[in-house]
Amino acid sequence: MVICAITLYPVRWFAVRLGLLAPMSGHSTHTRVTPLGGGIGIWMGIVGTFAIGTLAVAFARHAPEWQARMPAAMVPLLNGVWSKAGQLWAVLGAGTVLAILGVTDDRRGVNEWVRLAVEFAVAAFVVYYLDFGLTAYIGVAWLTNLLSVIWIVGLINSFNMLDNMDGLSGGVAAIIAATMAAVMLITPDPGTARPQFFVAALLLVVLGSLLGFLWHNRPPAKIFMGDAGSYLVGFLVAISMLMATYAGDGEPRPHAVLAPLCVMAVPLYDMITVLWIRVREGRSLFVGDRSHFSHRLVDLGLSRTQAVLTIYLVTATCGLAAIVLTQVTVIQAVMVLGIVACMLLLVVILESTGWRKDDQ
Template sequence: MLISVTVVALLRRWAPRLGLLDRPNQRKVHTTPIPLGGGIGIWAGWLGTLGAGAAFVLAARSSEGLAAWLPPWASQHLSGAAERLDMLAVIVGCGTVLMIVGLIDDRYGLGWKLRLGIQFAVAAGCVSIPELRLTAFIPLPIVTVPLTVVWIVAMINAFNMLDNMDGLSGGIGTIVGGLLAAALLLGADPATGQPQLFVAGFVLTLVGGLVGFLFHNRPPARIFMGDAGSYLIGFVLSIATLLGTYAGQQEHPLAVLTPLFLMAVPMYDMLTVIAIRLKQGRSPFEADRNHLSHRLVDLGFTKPRAVAVIHLLTATCGLGALLLARTDLPGALLVAAMVGCVLALIGLIELTARRRLKAAAVESAERVASPVSPAVPDPSGAGGAKES
């Protein structure tokens, strides 16, 4: 967190000199140019903490004296963590590539086809590692490998789409990351019976970077994360969900849905935005003001309250996910129904409110188009009562 706070503070000064400025336009909610590049700070905090952790693991493995200082619950995981450092290096490399691509997009602008192509290439590289593949009890790589690639790319773009108001994408990333870490620590790995410290630690390094960034991004934001940050958040969280183990095939099988519940709100925003754009005959990759946050503002919410509503929705769906590994089948189905009801409720509220706003706009336009005619004087006199 301290690394992120410091780096972002420096970037606030350097970004304008480097041409990293987000200038206002008709589809953006800010009215003055804001520095970009906060994603570099998030990346620096994430990478710095991971690097320090990896160095400690290697040092502890080579020094019995250092390992002796660790409590038993931590020392028993040293060998497993060391064996996964090569995989961690691949993940860090892929995340860094995406951060750089996002930074170039922030500075110069890249076409959506090129961006999407790079995202698919990075995701395909990740799934070459078996541990980074979705399984969900489906022993068919021909199915699980494409699903994994789509999941990674979808999460990258979901968090990119959420980056449209102060504190929104960073706040959701913090909530999702924190709840995912809690799920991994509270729900033991079915194969070992132990908390999943490696994956939880991996995702908490991102949370620390996000908290440091949010210190500068809270309303009114003094810097934006840009695509460099949103790409990294979506990538790291998607990889963390793939690294985690949530259920055994015989015990709590519906706990495998934990990532879907944690990501329910980002997916809702992404899918509804795409549906709106397609309905309007536009490209799903054409930026606009149809995101959930914008729609809430159109309904009368202030920007901070719209962000708070989305944060609370994310927390509500995510908290339910914590129960999946600790309850029986009826309980898990109840949690699933609750998450579905939350999303359906916000959808119905949106639909009803937008219809009323549209009807009010039509009525107002009709009044403007058909003004009330002035009263015509009564030719029989002063307009008083007629004589009988």
Template sequence: MTIVFVPAFFCAFLIACFVCFGVRRVPILDDAAAESHKTHSGTMPTGGGLGIWLGVVGTFVIATVGLLLVDRFPGSRLLPGDVAVHIPGLLSKLGQLWTLLGLGSVLFVLGTFDDRYKLSWKIRLLVQFMVAIAVVSLGFRITAFIDIPLLTAALSVLWIVALTNSFNMLDNMDGLSAGVAVICSVFLAVVMFLTPNATGPQLFICGFLVVLLGSLCGFLVHNNPFRTRLFMGDGGAYFIGFLLACATLTATFTGYGNEHRPQTLFVPLLILAVPLYDTTTVVLIRFREGRSPFSGDKNHFSHRLVDLGLSRRHAVLTIYLTTATCCIGALLLYQVDIVGASLIVLQTGLTLAIIAVLESRRKRH
């Protein structure tokens, strides 16, 4: 894992440094005065997503070239035997990898244009659905023991669009969206590593998530609850959400050795519970207030915690801890039977319900 993690981390780190100092020459800035729902003051570069994007894509360019060279010279001893044995399998997945990265890049460009030109929500949503449909048409979809192709296709499209927007909506305080994505990536990678399935690319997805993790860590050096030099922008947030959505669709969660545990289908829902909770509650609040679900405001999870008296930094750290709590429950699903799994899912739901009750009282005091 270090082979892919280190290059991704330093690639994202160096590019983020470049973007931080160079993007102010390009009119892609987040101006707090232009939008009332912003929580920062003044202007800030929004090109940090370029660091995340290039950290992922650049690392896979290097990895792809390396794999092709190793395949070209099979007699060489460039890699240890226990690594070289996986080369044929990795080469067979390159087509899928670059297809997903290409579609993710479309969303990155979409978000970057939105940062610059403030695109209509209809245009953004249309492109997101087109990309999601393209992913599903290539065979990446939820199965969940449902033998209704049209239904699984529709659920998969909605899953991709929902997560793509969830991480963008979560990007409302310093280090929040990227930090939550780091936690989710870590736990998803652990699940992929601990639950290998001979019929599914579990180790491949694990490595994919480690690359994303490295890029996110490189970005967090420049955008975290303690110091902020630039924002990721919509492009970076869309790219993160899309990659995590595709990783969960590609993975197999029910295989655990020779056993099949249907309750483990809840693993991605628990790991990604916080971004989905934020999006769901924000949309419900906007509908209740008679506003468009795509209008900006300060009704997000983090804003509601601030209304309860937390500082913005403590609100972000609280959401980190909530995310980790939900993710730990996901790991436990592999250790229990269906009754225990039901209790874990119920406990996670009750945890979020307690938070919702506390938040509902914020404007009464």
């Protein structure tokens, strides 16, 4: 949080020289030119924190005097953390590629097909080379790998499309990261019977960096996340969900694998409905507009702040449902999923009021 918050001050000051300015057009609701370099600060917050942590672990493993000052429960974990360092930096390297793609897109614009090709290539790298993928109790390797790649690309673009109002994409991502970190800490790994500290740490560092960004992105925003930030955050959230285990070490809970879908309900709802509206109206799928969930709430009479807070509330509700989903039986899980479905149906009913007004 601190690294990101501090880094974004010089990014804001030098945004003009860096060529990172948001135009007053497309799906933006701002009436003045605003810097687009929030992703640089988010990247620095995440990578900088893990760089410091990696160096600290490397040093502490061979320094008994430092281990003596550490909490006793942490010392046995040092070697395990170090064994994951290579995997962690491979993931961060893949995320850095997407962040560079995003900065390039923010500065000069990148052809949408080139952008998608890079996203699919990075997703394929982490699925096929790093071996991160869904299990989902399907048992068909090629299908789960394909779904994993689609999941990563889908989440990257869902956060990108959600970045259309002050504090919206960053705040929603922070709620999702916090929720999934809680799931990781209360769902033990079946192999070790310990909380999933590695995935939780990744999510909590992402959360901290997002909080540092939100200090600058709160209304009226001084800087936007930009493509660099949304690509990176979407990618890391997607990867963390693939790295996680949802079964626990007790009673089998196959329904727990639906927790990521549950917590991602709002961004996915926004992306699917926006794409549907664009297809229905015969417009390009890749050109930004004001047909997003947040814009539709404003059209219903909410202020921008009220629209963002409403989306926060729905996201938090779905997030709490995801936490419960991983701890309950199948019958109880059906009820939890029913609550989420009712929440989304309520949103659709409220939005239908605006649709009828438009038709009249």
